[in-house]
Structures are given as structure tokens and as C-alpha cells.
Amino acid sequence: MVATDEELVARSMAGDAESFNQLVLRWERPIYALAYRVIGRDEDARDVCQETFLRAFRALPGFKGQAKFSSWLYRIALNLCRDWIRRKKRTPVVDMPEGVDVVELAAEQGPVESIEDLVARQEMSGIVADGMRLLPDEQRTAIVLKEYHGLTFQEIAELQGCPLSTVKTRLYQGLSVLRRHLESRGMTSLHNGRAS
Amino acid sequence: MSDTFVCDDKDTLIAYLYDEIDPIVRRRVEDHLRVCAACAAEVTALSSVRVELASWSAPERELDFQFVRKPAEVLRPAAWWSGVPVWAQVAAAVFVLAVSAAIANVQVRSGPDGLVVSTGWMSPASAPLSDAGPATVATRASDESWKPALAALETQLRNEIRSGRDVGSNVVRASARTTPDDVTLKNIELMIQASEARQNREMALRLTQFNRDVNVQRSADLVKIDQIIGQVAATSGAEMARQRQTLNYLTRVSNPQQ
Numbered sequence: 233m234v235a236t237d238e239e240l241v242a243r244s245m246a247g248d249a250e251s252f253n254q255l256v257l258r259w260e261r262p263i264y265a266l267a268y269r270v271i272g273r274d275e276d277a278r279d280v281c282q283e284t285f286l287r288a289f290r291a292l293p294g295f296k297g298q299a300k301f302s303s304w305l306y307r308i309a310l311n312l313c314r315d316w317i318r319r320k321k322r323t324p325v326v327d328m329p330e331g332v333d334v335v336e337l338a339a340e341q342g343p344v345e346s347i348e349d350l351v352a353r354q355e356m357s358g359i360v361a362d363g364m365r366l367l368p369d370e371q372r373t374a375i376v377l378k379e380y381h382g383l384t385f386q387e388i389a390e391l392q393g394c395p396l397s398t399v400k401t402r403l404y405q406g407l408s409v410l411r412r413h414l415e416s417r418g419m420t421s422l423h424n425g426r427a428s
Numbered sequence: 429m430s431d432t433f434v435c436d437d438k439d440t441l442i443a444y445l446y447d448e449i450d451p452i453v454r455r456r457v458e459d460h461l462r463v464c465a466a467c468a469a470e471v472t473a474l475s476s477v478r479v480e481l482a483s484w485s486a487p488e489r490e491l492d493f494q495f496v497r498k499p500a501e502v503l504r505p506a507a508w509w510s511g512v513p514v515w516a517q518v519a520a521a522v523f524v525l526a527v528s529a530a531i532a533n534v535q536v537r538s539g540p541d542g543l544v545v546s547t548g549w550m551s552p553a554s555a556p557l558s559d560a561g562p563a564t565v566a567t568r569a570s571d572e573s574w575k576p577a578l579a580a581l582e583t584q585l586r587n588e589i590r591s592g593r594d595v596g597s598n599v600v601r602a603s604a605r606t607t608p609d610d611v612t613l614k615n616i617e618l619m620i621q622a623s624e625a626r627q628n629r630e631m632a633l634r635l636t637q638f639n640r641d642v643n644v645q646r647s648a649d650l651v652k653i654d655q656i657i658g659q660v661a662a663t664s665g666a667e668m669a670r671q672r673q674t675l676n677y678l679t680r681v682s683n684p685q686q
Contacts, residue, residue: 256493265486274487282493360484378446379481385448400439403446411477419480 237301245292252292256285259302262381263309269376270313272365280316284309299390306381307391310373317369356419363413371406374399433460435467445474514619515612 235243235254243251263284268277287308288295295304364372370392377383377391388399433440433456443449444457461468 260491260493264489264491268486269484274489277486278489278491281491285493356480356483357485360480364484375481379478385443385446397439400442404438404442407442407445407474407477410481411473414477414480 238297241292241295241297241301244289245295252289255301259305260285262302263305265380266306266309266376267313269364269380270310270369270373271316272361276316280309280312283312287312303387303391306377306383310391313373314369359414359417359419360410363410366413367406367409370394371402371409374402375406375410378403431456433457435460435464441467441471445471445478514616518612 235251237255237258240251240255240258244255260281264277264281267280267284268274271277271280284305288305291308295301299307364375367375373392374388377388378385383391385396385399389396392399433453440449440453440457444454447454449457461471
């Protein structure tokens with residue numbers, strides 16, 4: 233039976249380092265993805281991810297469990313991202329990961345996705361990343377938390393420390409900027425998507 | 429809250445888009461979208477943006493962060509005495525204790541006042557003085573009798589010093605005769621066995637990791653070689669096709685009558 237986050241947290245607080253390793257294994261990927269999309273640099277995202285878990289490990293005795301462990305981690309990671317952006321004082325940019333080329337990606341993807349689809353997806357990924365770069369930090373973070381981590385409006389509001397309506401406004405404004413950006417790149421209404 | 433949805437209500441539009449909305453309000457939005465082409469188009473466009481957002485993925489990197497609490501003894505630098513056998517360490521400790529006791533002149537006496545523990549040179553010396561009380565009284569009685577008393581005191585002090593040395597040397601000899609008993613030897617054997625087992629485990633772990641790294645590197649190299657061969661084959665094929673076209677062209681040009 234898989235232990236819950238709360239159980240692993242309790243064991244970690246009792247001194248079981250292996251339980252904390254399990255928490256790291258469970259959450260390193262989402263935290264890394266969050267950091268990557270917010271600050272946009274692979275290596276820095278790795279650093280932020282690692283620092284997030286280090287700080288969580290140190291602060292674990294003070295974790296009282298009022299919030300979910302994941303929310304607590306997200307908060308630490310977002311604070312680190314904010315510090316990083318403030319420290320660097322530069323607009324986040326998105327680097328393509330080093331050493332990745334189409335052929336290698338095709339080999340990883342297998343026969344499910346053709347090379348043409350792969351190239352198109354890469355191109356679209358780059359355009360989306362460019363669009364995200366245009367957004368203010370708060371809007372970008374709100375979109376990342378909503379779209380890629382599936383948080384509720386309320387959870388995002390708590391993480392960003394703002395009212396619920398502000399989160400909705402940030403999402404609307406961010407999506408509108410992205411919409412204009414995609415349209416300017418010829419991606420006008422490619423999909424007849426319906427509201428989910 | 430009004431019974432109808434208005435176009436400017438972007439918060440509700442976003443709530444509808446992400447399906448975090450009260451069912452009643454949702455129905456109102458849907459009613460509105462059926463009659464308002466502008467809002468319907470906006471919802472469609474924003475939904476399309478959401479679909480495009482899914483194409484942006486974070487790199488698939490091996491993170492593999494580990495937080496392992498090392499045993500305390502691993503973190504400490506090895507002590508210089510770690511190579512000395514346990515029995516020798518015990519003997520050395522007893523020796524140091526005995527020498528210290530000899531230097532400090534520790535004396536334990538049982539008397540009418542109970543058990544008396546005294547250290548240092550001055551206190552024990554006072555006891556013989558009190559023992560020599562009658563001699564002191566005799567000194568008062570006769571001014572000439574102070575010399576034998578002084579000689580007796582000197583003798584007493586010399587005996588005290590000699591006895592202190594003897595105690596130290598006896599303890600040293602006793603400690604030198606100390607040999608590891610069966611329990612100590614057993615403990616040493618157990619420690620050695622545990623150490624060997626730990627070293628074997630570490631060695632096995634490192635060998636496994638090395639083996640895995642070699643395999644991963646080998647697989648990666650094979651994939652790269654395969655890709656390079658494929659690229660070379662593709663390039664060669666294209667070059668051959670181009671030369672064949674050139675040859676055909678030259679053939680056609682050199683035989684215009686055909």
C-alpha cells in the first residue's frame with residue numbers, strides 16, 4: 233500500500249530519512265516542472281528544485297500540517313522562483329534543453345509520433361514558451377499552476393496571497409495575451425476547442 | 429447575483445472555461461453563449477489557447493535528488509587511535525589513570541571518620557604530623573629535641589613519596605600484565621566481522637552502480653552510432669540520387685535525337 237504524503241511526512245519528522253526520499257521522488261518532477269515554467273531555465277530550475285527540497289527538509293519540524301504537503305512545497309518553490317527572478321532582474325527566458333535534437337527525441341518518442349508531428353510540437357512548444365515569456369510574473373505563475381498543476385482557484389489564491397477574483401483576472405489577462413501572441417504567429421483558432 | 433450572464437463578466441467566463449463554476453451559473457453562461465457570438469468566439473479562442481499550452485513541456489531530465497542521512501561515524505574524520513587494538517586502548521587508559529593518581533597522590537583511608545579520600549601532597553603529609561604529635565609535644569618540652577622530630581618528619585615524607593611511586597609502578601606493572609580476556613577478543617572479532625561485511629556491501633553497491641553506468645553509456649553510444657550510420661546512409665542515398673539524375677540529364681543531353 234502506497235503511503236500518503238501525510239504519513240511520509242510524519243515518518244520523516246520522526247527521523248526516517250528514507251521516507252523523505254520517497255517524498256522527494258514523488259514531488260521532484262512537478263516541482264522541477266513548476267520551476268522550469270516559471271523561471272524558464274533548465275539548470276536554474278534544477279537548482280530551485282533542489283533548494284526547495286533542502287529547505288523543506290530543514291523546515292520539516294515546523295510543518296504543522298495546516299496545508300497539504302504539496303501546497304507547502306509549491307509555496308517554497310514559488311518563493312524561491314520569485315527570489316531568483318528578483319535576484320537576476322531579468323525576464324525569464326526559456327532555453328531548449330542542451331543536447332536534445334529531433335532525431336533523439338524521435339527515438340525517445342517511438343513510433344507513436346511521427347517526425348513531422350514531433351517537429352510541429354517542438355515548434356508549437358517554442359511559440360508557447362515565447363508567449364509565456366511575455367507575461368508578467370503573476371499571470372505566468374497563475375497559468376502554470378492552473379494549466380500544468382491543476383490547482384483550484386482557491387489554492388492559487390492562497391499560494392499567491394491574493395483574492396480569488398484576482399486569480400481569475402490574472403488567468404483571463406494571461407490567456408488573452410497568449411491568444412494574441414499565438415494569432416500573431418499564425419496559430420489562429422487551430423482547434424475548435426470547447427470549454428472543458 | 430443577476431439571472432443572466434453579461435459579456436463583461438470575465439471572472440465568470442474564466443470559471444466556466446476551467447469548469448470551476450456553480451451548475452446554475454454554468455447554465456446561464458451556456459444560454460448566453462448561444463446568443464452572443466462574440467463571447468462564444470472568445471471562449472473558443474481561449475480554449476484553443478489552453479490546448480496549445482499543453483504542447484509546452486518541461487525537459488525530461490533525470491533529477492534523482494537524494495537526501496540520505498549519513499551515519500555520524502562516517503561524517504567524522506577517522507581518529508588516529510582507530511587502528512590500535514581495543515585491549516591496548518584499555519591498557520593505555522588504565523596506565524594514564526594510574527599515573528595521574530600517582531602524581532595527584534590519591535589516598536583512600538578508612539578511619540573513625542569514615543572513608544576519607546584525599547589528593548595532593550600537603551594533606552597526606554599533615555596526617556603524619558598529627559601522628560608525630562607526641563614528638564612535637566616533646567619538642568616543646570625540650571628545645572634540643574626538635575632535631576630528631578625534624579628527622580622523623582623528613583623520613584616520613586620520604587616514605588610517603590616512595591610509597592606513592594611504588595603505587596604508580598605497581599599499577600603500571602599490573603596494567604602491563606593486563607591481557608585481553610575472552611570477552612574483549614570476542615568483541616574485537618565481532619567488530620572486525622561487521623566492518624568486513626560493511627565493506628563488502630559497499631563494494632557490491634559500487635560495482636553495481638559502475639555496471640549500470642557502463643550499460644547506460646553503452647546503450648547511449650549504440651544509439652548514437654545507429655543514428656550516425658542512418659544519417660550517413662541518408663546522405664549517401666541523396667548524393668547517389670543526385671548523381672543519377674545528373675547522369676540521366678547528361679545522357680539525355682548527349683543524345684538529343686532519342
